[in-house]
Amino acid sequence: MSDLNFNYALLLPEIILAATGGIVLLSDAFRRELKLGRNMLPWITVAGAVLATLASVAQAGIVEDFAGIVLVDAFTTFFRVLFGLTLAVVVIGSHEYVAKQIRGQGEFYTMLLFATVGASFMAMSTELITAYVGIELLSFSLYVAVSLAKSDPRSGEAGLKYVLLGGLASAILLYGLSLVYGAAGSTDYATIAKNLSEGRDGMHAPLLMGLTMVIAGLGFKASAVPFHMWTPDAYEGAPLPVTAVLSATSKAAAFAVLLRLFGGPFLPAIADWQGTIAFLAVLTMVVGNLIAIQQHNIKRLLAYSSIGQVGFMLMAIVTISDASTSAVLMHLGGYLITNLAVFMGVIAFYNQTGSEEIADMKGLAETNPFLALVIAAGLFSLAGMPLLAGFTTKFILFQAAAYGGYLWLVGVAVVASTVSLYYYLMVIKQIYVIQTDGSLLDPQAHDVVVPRWRLTWTGYLTTATLLVAMVVVGLWVAPLAHAADSAAKALFG
Amino acid sequence: MGGAVVLNRLPLPAQLDRTVTTGGLLAGAIVTPPLIALIVLRVLGNISSAQMVWWMLAGVIVAGALGAVTLRNVVHSALALIAAAMGLAGMFLLLASEFLALVQVLVYGGGVAILLMFGLMLTNATEDPVVIDGSQKPFAAGVGLILGVALTAAMLSANWDASISTVVDFRDLGARLYRDFGVPFEVASLVLLVALVGAVAISRRDNDDDNDAEAAS
Amino acid sequence: MIPLEYYLVLSGILFALGFYGVLARRSAILILIAVELMLAAVSLNFVAFASYMDAELFTGVIFAIFVITIAAAEVGLALGIVLRIFRERRSANVDEASSLKW
Numbered sequence: 001m002s003d004l005n006f007n008y009a010l011l012l013p014e015i016i017l018a019a020t021g022g023i024v025l026l027s028d029a030f031r032r033e034l035k036l037g038r039n040m041l042p043w044i045t046v047a048g049a050v051l052a053t054l055a056s057v058a059q060a061g062i063v064e065d066f067a068g069i070v071l072v073d074a075f076t077t078f079f080r081v082l083f084g085l086t087l088a089v090v091v092i093g094s095h096e097y098v099a100k101q102i103r104g105q106g107e108f109y110t111m112l113l114f115a116t117v118g119a120s121f122m123a124m125s126t127e128l129i130t131a132y133v134g135i136e137l138l139s140f141s142l143y144v145a146v147s148l149a150k151s152d153p154r155s156g157e158a159g160l161k162y163v164l165l166g167g168l169a170s171a172i173l174l175y176g177l178s179l180v181y182g183a184a185g186s187t188d189y190a191t192i193a194k195n196l197s198e199g200r201d202g203m204h205a206p207l208l209m210g211l212t213m214v215i216a217g218l219g220f221k222a223s224a225v226p227f228h229m230w231t232p233d234a235y236e237g238a239p240l241p242v243t244a245v246l247s248a249t250s251k252a253a254a255f256a257v258l259l260r261l262f263g264g265p266f267l268p269a270i271a272d273w274q275g276t277i278a279f280l281a282v283l284t285m286v287v288g289n290l291i292a293i294q295q296h297n298i299k300r301l302l303a304y305s306s307i308g309q310v311g312f313m314l315m316a317i318v319t320i321s322d323a324s325t326s327a328v329l330m331h332l333g334g335y336l337i338t339n340l341a342v343f344m345g346v347i348a349f350y351n352q353t354g355s356e357e358i359a360d361m362k363g364l365a366e367t368n369p370f371l372a373l374v375i376a377a378g379l380f381s382l383a384g385m386p387l388l389a390g391f392t393t394k395f396i397l398f399q400a401a402a403y404g405g406y407l408w409l410v411g412v413a414v415v416a417s418t419v420s421l422y423y424y425l426m427v428i429k430q431i432y433v434i435q436t437d438g439s440l441l442d443p444q445a446h447d448v449v450v451p452r453w454r455l456t457w458t459g460y461l462t463t464a465t466l467l468v469a470m471v472v473v474g475l476w477v478a479p480l481a482h483a484a485d486s487a488a489k490a491l492f493g
Numbered sequence: 494m495g496g497a498v499v500l501n502r503l504p505l506p507a508q509l510d511r512t513v514t515t516g517g518l519l520a521g522a523i524v525t526p527p528l529i530a531l532i533v534l535r536v537l538g539n540i541s542s543a544q545m546v547w548w549m550l551a552g553v554i555v556a557g558a559l560g561a562v563t564l565r566n567v568v569h570s571a572l573a574l575i576a577a578a579m580g581l582a583g584m585f586l587l588l589a590s591e592f593l594a595l596v597q598v599l600v601y602g603g604g605v606a607i608l609l610m611f612g613l614m615l616t617n618a619t620e621d622p623v624v625i626d627g628s629q630k631p632f633a634a635g636v637g638l639i640l641g642v643a644l645t646a647a648m649l650s651a652n653w654d655a656s657i658s659t660v661v662d663f664r665d666l667g668a669r670l671y672r673d674f675g676v677p678f679e680v681a682s683l684v685l686l687v688a689l690v691g692a693v694a695i696s697r698r699d700n701d702d703d704n705d706a707e708a709a710s
Numbered sequence: 711m712i713p714l715e716y717y718l719v720l721s722g723i724l725f726a727l728g729f730y731g732v733l734a735r736r737s738a739i740l741i742l743i744a745v746e747l748m749l750a751a752v753s754l755n756f757v758a759f760a761s762y763m764d765a766e767l768f769t770g771v772i773f774a775i776f777v778i779t780i781a782a783a784e785v786g787l788a789l790g791i792v793l794r795i796f797r798e799r800r801s802a803n804v805d806e807a808s809s810l811k812w
Contacts, residue, residue, distance in 0.1 A: 004672070004673065011676070018683060025690065066676060067672075067673060067675065067676060068673075069673070069674065069676055069677070070676055103694070103697070104694040104697070107690055107691070107693075107694040108694075110690065111687065111690075111691070114683055114686075114687055117680070117683060118680070118683075121676075121680055128773070129674060129677045129769070129772060129773050129776055130674075130676055130677045130680070132677075132773075132776065133677040133680045133681050133684065133776060133780070134680060136681075136684050136780050137680055137683055137684050137687065140684050140687045140688060140691065140783070140784075140787060141687050141691075143691065143787060143791070144687060144690070144691030144694065144695060144787070147691075147695045147791050147794065148694060148695065153798050153799070156695075156791060156794045156795045156798060157795065159695070159791045159794075160738055160788075160791050160792065160795055163784070163787060163788045163791055164732075164738060164741050164742065164745070164788065167742070167745040167784055167788070168732050168745055168748070170749075170780075170784075171725075171728070171745055171748035171749050171752060172748075174749065174752040174777060175725055175748070175751065175752050175755065177773075178752055178755035178756050178759065178770070178773075179647075179755070181756065181759055181764075181769070181770060181773070182653070182718075182755070182759040182763065183651075185763055185764060186764070186767075186769065187769045187773065200654075201652055202650075202651050202652025202653075203651055203652070204651075205646070205647040205650045205651055206647045206648060206651045208647075209643065209644065209647040541711070543711070543712055544712055547712050547716060551716075551720050554720065554724065555720075555723060555724070555727075558723075558724050558727040558728070558747050559727065561727075561731065561743050561744065561747055562727055562728070562730055562731030562734065562735070562740075562743075562744055562747070567737065567739060567740060570740060570743055571739075571743060574743045574746055574747065577724075577747065577750065578746075578750060581750050581753070581754060584717070584720075584754060584757075585757055587712070588717070588757050588758060588761045589761055590757050590760075590761060590768075590771050590774075592771075593753075593757060593771055593774055593775065593778075596775060596778055597753075597778065600778050600779075600782050601778075601782075604782050605746065605781075605782055605785050608782075608785050608786055608789060609739065609742075609743070609785065609789075611789070612739055612789035612792060612793070613739065615793055615796070616739070616792060616793065616796040629733060629734065630734045632733065633730050633733030633734035634730060634734070636729065636730070636733060637726045637727065637729050637730030637733070638726070638730075640725070640726045640729055641722060641723055641725075641726030641727075644722030644723075644725060644726060645719050645722045645723070647722075648715060648718035648719055648722055649715055649719065653714050653715070653762070653763065654763070655713070655714040655762040655763055659761065659765045661760075661761070661768050661771055665768075666768070666771065666772075669767070669768065669769075669772055670772055670775065674772055677776060681776055681779055681780065684779075684780055684783055685779070685783050687783075687787075688783035688784070688786050688787040689786070691787050691790065692786050692787050692789070692790030693790070695790045695791055695793075695794050696790045696791075696793040696794050696797075698797075
């Protein structure tokens with residue numbers, strides 16, 4: 001056992017993030033002694049996130065394992081960069097919101113940093129214990145972050161529902177993992193794959209049971225229907241930046257674990273889980289997109305829309321292969337950019353108006369044309385309109401699923417995608433077609449010229465960057481495709 | 494009669510002794526017959542000592558679990574959970590994992606028990622006159638039954654090539670936990686930190702946070 | 711010697727009882743207790759598999775240590791949230807936490 005590799009430099013990005021978490025926590029606690037303002041905290045967080053991203057980019061070419069339980073390869077780097085940039089964007093775009101709406105800013109930023117550490121470990125672990133502890137670190141941080149909204153009773157409620165259902169899901173996931181451990185005799189991915197492909201006799205029933213429970217538990221974390229009941233409540237009750245992280249980091253990390261598990265150790269048992277995941281994918285696409293139609297709160301709408309997106313991405317797990325992994329990684333990248341653009345837009349809108357109702361967005365095209373453009377472009381991209389990131393990546397994803405032999409699944413996805421266009425258009429109609437009466441900005445200002453308002457510079461920075469990224473990925477997908485390809489190759493060798 | 498006299502002399506709070514007497518008698522009446530049966534079986538040589546202990550512990554665990562999910566008083570329910578956890582610690586001993594048995598006793602008997610009691614005291618949940626269980630009980634019972642049957646069937650249908658259990662040496666355990674699994678260990682410490690900081694930050698009152706603005710202005 | 715199946719069936723029963731508890735109970739603390747039962751079933755499973763089938767590496771015992779640790783942390787965190795909700799509305803019932811629809 002002494003031949004383990006303990007090269008701590010491999011964990012540098014996570015160490016940086018965790019250390020930044022500690023620094024933020026302590027500098028908040030001792031801010032009077034250190035003569036620091038609270039407005040320093042977001043910038044410390046951003047510095048940590050950027051440093052960690054740079055450190056993971058610096059490790060791009062490496063394929064090396066740490067003590068046989070985590071692996072740094074192109075797949076890990078892809079997700080590390082994704083998580084690091086997501087954190088930086090969310091913090092820059094929402095620090096004004098956090099200063100007003102969050103109790104315990106230091107704790108809040110610490111939770112976001114630790115959530116990112118957990119997500120990284122989910123993506124890089126090649127062993128069940130580490131993956132599980134990473135999942136719990138991400139979930140715990142988000143349980144806390146969801147409940148930290150100031151004077152909003154929905155926040156505590158959302159936190160309670162999230163923590164209770166999350167605990168239930170963890171228990172189910174763990175029971176499934178224990179059965180897999182019993183049937184495969186190890187928690188190491190490579191050993192599980194070897195033992196399952198050798199096919200021991202008489203292990204079929206517990207293995208099937210275990211896999212089903214693992215799918216249920218991870219399906220909860222990724223909010224696949226029917227394990228999605230927490231999603232709309234947690235999204236609505238959570239502070240907006242946390243909703244953004246829930247829909248970005250949390251989903252991407254769940255897919256990282258799904259890809260690592262079902263593309264590696266569980267691949268020999270594909271006959272036992274393919275049907276279950278296909279069923280989940282159909283249910284998720286249909287239910288998510290249908291329920292989204294009747295939502296009037298933008299957070300709930302985005303919650304159901306993200307459930308629908310998870311359904312599309314689950315198709316890639318059903319037809320898992322080199323090509324479909326690359327496709328789903330690309331779609332994750334495009335989805336994250338798009339979704340963050342919408343969320344940053346909504347946060348800027350909320351900072352100005354204090355509303356998260358879709359009906360209150362009417363006339364946004366007049367009062368703030370730039371923000372209207374960002375939100376509309378983001379929604380069009382989510383729906384899969386050409387020229388934008390969402391179209392390209394979704395097209396490649398559907399194509400990969402079709403090549404994988406699941407043409408009927410792609411058919412359902414196309415119909416669901418068309419339905420999604422309807423509710424995105426309803427929001428865009430509010431923004432562009434319906435005139436504002438100005439009542440939201442100033443209750444007395446009926447029938448007068450509605451004043452335009454501007455974003456803060458950080459608001460402009462994040463939304464403009466994401467808008468540009470959305471268009472660039474839509475028109476020139478090669479760099480993202482290259483990164484996704486090498487990540488998929490790292491997974492499938 | 495004699496028992497009642499002795500009870501009256503014991504320095505127990507007046508409310509407690511009735512609970513103790515009835516509870517003790519009830520528990521004794523339920524527990525004694527299977528206990529006698531087990532001892533008879535042991536003496537006749539039908540089961541080994543380990544098996545006798547296993548059945549006793551299994552009885553404690555299942556009874557504790559049943560109590561935890563059915564009792565209407567929240568404090569009793571929490572105590573039943575602790576009883577089940579202690580039974581589980583005994584099971585870990587039978588499975589030759591002494592360390593885990595110790596951890597189980599310390600964490601559940603100490604930490605979780607006190608946490609739950611504090612939580613109950615601070616929320617006055619015992620005085621809450623509301624209905625504890627929902628109307629979905631039959632549904633829940635059905636689902637639980639199906640799950641239990643499915644799990645039992647899956648466990649029994651499998652062909653485990655089980656060898657005899659061996660004692661886990663403390664030194665090997667330490668090496669495995671702190672060297673081979675050093676990374677998840679460190680990550681778990683972050684989880685604990687998150688729980689600690691989070692519990693404080695969440696249960697703190699809103700306005701505790703605002704004195705900073707006054708100090709700055 | 712006790713067959714492995716004894717432990718596995720016991721853990722299955724424990725898990726099912728916990729699941730019943732989660733579905734049937736309406737008080738947040740009682741749901742938490744039921745979740746703890748399910749996690750206890752998980753650790754019993756892990757230790758049983760470890761000592762019968764993985765005696766050299768006993769990875770299951772390590773896993774059980776992590777499960778117990780994190781389960782205890784979860785109780786603490788969840789009680790913190792329950793406390794906050796209780797202060798806001800004087801009740802620890804999930805049903806009454808319903809300004810968000812399920």
